[in-house]
Amino acid sequence: QEYTMNAVTLAPRQADISRGFAMFIDEVNAEFEGEFKINWRGGPEVMPPFGQAEAVRNGAMDITFTSPSYYSGLVPASSTMNLSFKDYDDIRGTGYYERMNELHAEQDLVFLGEVPATDLAFHVFLNTPIETLDDLDGLRIRVFPTLLPLVKALGGEPLVLPMGEIYTAMERGTIDGFMRGTVGWAEQFQGVVTHVVYPGVYRAGFPVLVNQNAWNELPEDLRSRITTFVRDDLAPRIDEIWAEDVAEGVGQMEKAGFEVIELSGEDAARLREVAIESAWTEIAKTTGDDVAAELRGMLVD
Amino acid sequence: MLEWYSVIALVVGPLLVLMILGLPVAFSFLAVNIVGSYILLGGMSGVRQVVMNTIDSVSSFTLVPVALFMIMGEGMFQSRIAIDLMDTLDKWFGRLRGRLAFMAVGGGVLFSSLTGNSMGAIALLGSSLVPEMEKRGYKKPMTLGPILGSAGLAIMIPPSSLAVVLGVVAELSIGRILIGIIVPGLLMAVLYTLYIYVRVTLEPDLAPSFDVEPVPMSEKLHATAVNILPLGLVVFSVVGVIFLGWATPSEAAATGAFATLALAAMKRRLTWNVFSKSILGSANISVMVLLIVSGAVTFTQLLAFTGATFGMVDAIISLDIGPGAIVLTMLGAVIFLGMFMGPLPIMLITLPIFIPVILEFGFDPIWFAAMYLVAIETGSTSPPLGGALFVMKAVAPKGTTMNEIYRAATPFIICDLAAILILFFVPQLVTFPVEYMFR
Amino acid sequence: MPSPYHRLQRLFSRLNLWLAILGACILFFAATIIFIEVVSRAFGAGSRLWVIEISEYSLLYITFLGAPYLLEKNMHVTLDLVYNSLSTGWKALAQLVNSIVGLAVCLVLAVVGIDVVLDQVETGVRATTVMAPPKYWITLVLPLGMFLMAVQFLFQAVAALRTEVS
Ligand code: NA
Ligand code: NA
Numbered sequence: 001q002e003y004t005m006n007a008v009t010l011a012p013r014q015a016d017i018s019r020g021f022a023m024f025i026d027e028v029n030a031e032f033e034g035e036f037k038i039n040w041r042g043g044p045e046v047m048p049p050f051g052q053a054e055a056v057r058n059g060a061m062d063i064t065f066t067s068p069s070y071y072s073g074l075v076p077a078s079s080t081m082n083l084s085f086k087d088y089d090d091i092r093g094t095g096y097y098e099r100m101n102e103l104h105a106e107q108d109l110v111f112l113g114e115v116p117a118t119d120l121a122f123h124v125f126l127n128t129p130i131e132t133l134d135d136l137d138g139l140r141i142r143v144f145p146t147l148l149p150l151v152k153a154l155g156g157e158p159l160v161l162p163m164g165e166i167y168t169a170m171e172r173g174t175i176d177g178f179m180r181g182t183v184g185w186a187e188q189f190q191g192v193v194t195h196v197v198y199p200g201v202y203r204a205g206f207p208v209l210v211n212q213n214a215w216n217e218l219p220e221d222l223r224s225r226i227t228t229f230v231r232d233d234l235a236p237r238i239d240e241i242w243a244e245d246v247a248e249g250v251g252q253m254e255k256a257g258f259e260v261i262e263l264s265g266e267d268a269a270r271l272r273e274v275a276i277e278s279a280w281t282e283i284a285k286t287t288g289d290d291v292a293a294e295l296r297g298m299l300v301d
Numbered sequence: 302m303l304e305w306y307s308v309i310a311l312v313v314g315p316l317l318v319l320m321i322l323g324l325p326v327a328f329s330f331l332a333v334n335i336v337g338s339y340i341l342l343g344g345m346s347g348v349r350q351v352v353m354n355t356i357d358s359v360s361s362f363t364l365v366p367v368a369l370f371m372i373m374g375e376g377m378f379q380s381r382i383a384i385d386l387m388d389t390l391d392k393w394f395g396r397l398r399g400r401l402a403f404m405a406v407g408g409g410v411l412f413s414s415l416t417g418n419s420m421g422a423i424a425l426l427g428s429s430l431v432p433e434m435e436k437r438g439y440k441k442p443m444t445l446g447p448i449l450g451s452a453g454l455a456i457m458i459p460p461s462s463l464a465v466v467l468g469v470v471a472e473l474s475i476g477r478i479l480i481g482i483i484v485p486g487l488l489m490a491v492l493y494t495l496y497i498y499v500r501v502t503l504e505p506d507l508a509p510s511f512d513v514e515p516v517p518m519s520e521k522l523h524a525t526a527v528n529i530l531p532l533g534l535v536v537f538s539v540v541g542v543i544f545l546g547w548a549t550p551s552e553a554a555a556t557g558a559f560a561t562l563a564l565a566a567m568k569r570r571l572t573w574n575v576f577s578k579s580i581l582g583s584a585n586i587s588v589m590v591l592l593i594v595s596g597a598v599t600f601t602q603l604l605a606f607t608g609a610t611f612g613m614v615d616a617i618i619s620l621d622i623g624p625g626a627i628v629l630t631m632l633g634a635v636i637f638l639g640m641f642m643g644p645l646p647i648m649l650i651t652l653p654i655f656i657p658v659i660l661e662f663g664f665d666p667i668w669f670a671a672m673y674l675v676a677i678e679t680g681s682t683s684p685p686l687g688g689a690l691f692v693m694k695a696v697a698p699k700g701t702t703m704n705e706i707y708r709a710a711t712p713f714i715i716c717d718l719a720a721i722l723i724l725f726f727v728p729q730l731v732t733f734p735v736e737y738m739f740r
Numbered sequence: 741m742p743s744p745y746h747r748l749q750r751l752f753s754r755l756n757l758w759l760a761i762l763g764a765c766i767l768f769f770a771a772t773i774i775f776i777e778v779v780s781r782a783f784g785a786g787s788r789l790w791v792i793e794i795s796e797y798s799l800l801y802i803t804f805l806g807a808p809y810l811l812e813k814n815m816h817v818t819l820d821l822v823y824n825s826l827s828t829g830w831k832a833l834a835q836l837v838n839s840i841v842g843l844a845v846c847l848v849l850a851v852v853g854i855d856v857v858l859d860q861v862e863t864g865v866r867a868t869t870v871m872a873p874p875k876y877w878i879t880l881v882l883p884l885g886m887f888l889m890a891v892q893f894l895f896q897a898v899a900a901l902r903t904e905v906s
Contacts, residue, residue, distance in 0.1 A: 164465050369771055545782075695817050702820050
């Protein structure tokens with residue numbers, strides 16, 4: 001008997017990050033042909049991205065490939081997946097993913113694994129030059145909630161804006177900058193982004209969540225084979241596909257005229273430190289000190 | 302496996318039946334959403350999803366300007382600022398037949414440069430202009446039509462939130478798109494004006510002209526100074542604050558609302574009665590529009606889940622009819638989908654497939670994007686379920702039937718189609734300004 | 741002396757009106773906070789991160805607080821294409837069918853909505869936003885509005901039935 005599950009993703013099919021989801025789905029479908037099949041129904045056009053984890057929990061959807069920060073209201077520890085500078089292999093050895101299993105199970109969700117994208121760090125993009133980290137002081141930076149503590153800690157003025165307003169807000173100077181990954185969009189912002197700050201912070205990774213009832217319908221042997229394949233074979237290989245996207249992104253930014261601001265070694269180190277410190281302090285408020293300390297020990301050296 | 306067209310018929314059919322029976326549009330959407338989600342999304346879990354998606358779709362900041370522009374429109378209507386404006390225009394152009402219809406197009410163009418949101422534009426122009434135009438003897442085709450037509454220009458003339466979204470989804474330069482759509486937007490305005498001119502010449506009783514007594518120049522100037530110049534404050538409070546970087550386009554709707562109330566106060570007309578009527582009236586219309594949006598968004602997601610829309614898009618690009626014809630078919634498909642789906646999901650579904658094909662054919666993607674945006678605009682004013690039509694129904698005077706709205710919209714849809722064809726055969730209208738600006 | 745049925749109708753009518761007025765107040769409140777945000781930012785004061793979020797929730801509350809009143813006053817947008825040309829008898833029949841479908845829709849969403857709210861209370865799920873309020877506060881207004889609209893559709897069904905019989 002072949003078990004079929006419906007899946008949605010946080011991004012539309014053709015988005016750059018969806019390459020990782022496509023690889024995951026294709027390889028799983030090939031590996032377990034005749035036994036298990038993921039049917040990719042689409043992205044945000046099918047289900048609102050911030051509601052996908054709850055949809056999976058409720059059983060309206062079987063699987064979601066989502067963002068760690070999109071369901072931290074349901075599983076507060078979820079957004080920790082971003083808050084590290086380690087790659088997938090390093091984290092795999094710490095028992096982090098097994099611990100995430102337990103934390104997700106508390107909310108009746110199955111955490112199947114991660115579509116890792118360690119290379120995709122978050123950078124600050126500006127319409128005004130800075131020289132040192134201190135120059136960020138007082139600048140208005142558009143953020144999403146995970147990045148809020150960092151921008152605050154750096155003295156910036158965080159702002160929340162809908163995605164569709166960023167362009168005009170940058171163009172007119174309503175905001176001075178925003179934080180985002182470097183891949184796949186530079187050309188669209190040609191003319192309104194003038195500078196990009198290096199190095200980036202954190203890492204990207206996309207949790208794969210499965211509905212508990214749907215998962216439990218699979219035979220135990222199949223469940224364990226899928227988990228092993230996904231975590232030990234597939235994910236490490238997915239973590240390696242992003243280098244060329246990053247290189248392409250760098251080329252695009254160059255073409256779009258973004259000037260690179262390379263922070264001094266001292267500033268770069270401070271940026272990393274503030275990034276870790278501010279974000280984990282915030283995490284502890286929602287997960288409790290014990291869980292935060294335990295997870296931090298796995299993700300941060 | 303059902304073919305894509307059978308699926309679309311199966312989902313859209315029952316929706317239309319409920320609406321035609323007279324069930325309010327919002328509840329028709331909700332009914333189909335409940336049944337559809339029950340079948341497709343795992344029984345009761347699916348119905349729970351309807352609850353959550355409904356909530357998600359209404360609590361969206363992109364809808365805030367619709368409600369706020371309503372305050373502006375109702376405020377201008379209740380405090381009779383709109384009437385003063387028309388009286389003044391009568392003094393200047395009293396003999397020009399159809400002047401208020403031209404004004405609606407002019408207002409549409411002006412307002413388009415203020416906002417990026419068509420629904421907000423209809424809400425504002427519809428509630429402030431339509432009642433007074435009817436009082437002055439204008440018939441529906443010349444009141445509802447010009448506003449439906451020109452409000453759509455909001456997305457064609459920067460700032461335009463949909464153009465930005467188009468750039469993001471299609472991975473094209475937003476700046477180039479914003480430049481590229483200006484001439485097409487103006488072209489549409491010209492076509493609308495030509496149509497109005499021809500129509501009121503052929504059917505004079507649609508837009509009466511009065512034999513007004515000649516008004517002395519001093520009175521004209523005085524009326525202009527008192528009634529039109531202060532409107533500059535309102536215009537500045539929307540467009541100026543965006544330009545100066547004080548507010549985003551959505552936030553500017555709030556400054557516009559307060560400027561309108563301030564203007565009413567300066568004219569000593571902001572009585573408690575005017576104020577409360579403006580706020581209650583705008584709240585009522587916002588409710589009508591938002592409830593429909595909440596149902597329509599979830600409906601669209603359901604349709605996307607079935608894969609029927611993808612099936613249609615795939616079928617189009619595999620047609621064996623030559624590149625040019627495929628481009629036109631793509632645009633036709635966008636208009637077709639726009640008859641019952643919102644713009645954003647249409648973009649998410651079609652653009653990632655269309656744009657690579659356009660590049661493969663060697664066409665200019667910005668040229669395609671401009672025509673695509675006109676097609677999106679056309680779809681949203683197309684019967685039976687184009688979103689703009691419902692907003693108009695909500696703001697139009699009591700007793701306006703959907704049939705009248707459909708009939709008023711049709712000529713302007715034809716103008717839009719003409720605009721698409723003109724752009725198709727004269728790509729330079731899009732490409733020349735872009736090349737000039739980005740040399 | 742009005743019948744208990746009429747008194748019940750009047751009671752709900754009052755409630756609908758007051759909730760609609762509350763909705764209008766929320767709309768003005770949302771406009772005000774956005775306006776203040778723009779002005780204070782222009783004068784160099786910082787940005788209040790909750791403004792956008794609160795105005796989003798406001799839209800939701802405006803919608804479901806105001807919808808029952810509009811239903812009572814028959815102000816919701818309809819596609820009156822065929823309906824207007826029906827004879828009185830057919831109109832009443834269509835009215836009956838519509839109000840029963842509407843009743844079913846609103847009742848289902850009210851009941852399932854309460855179920856979702858209870859579940860959200862139990863799991864303690866929060867919105868994934870800056871303010872991160874408990875989600876049931878956001879969801880709560882939907883079953884409330886749906887319940888009141890179910891009551892309205894019930895009244896409409898009774899009215900249609902009476903026309904049909906007479
Ligand atoms: Na515009
Ligand atoms: Na139009």
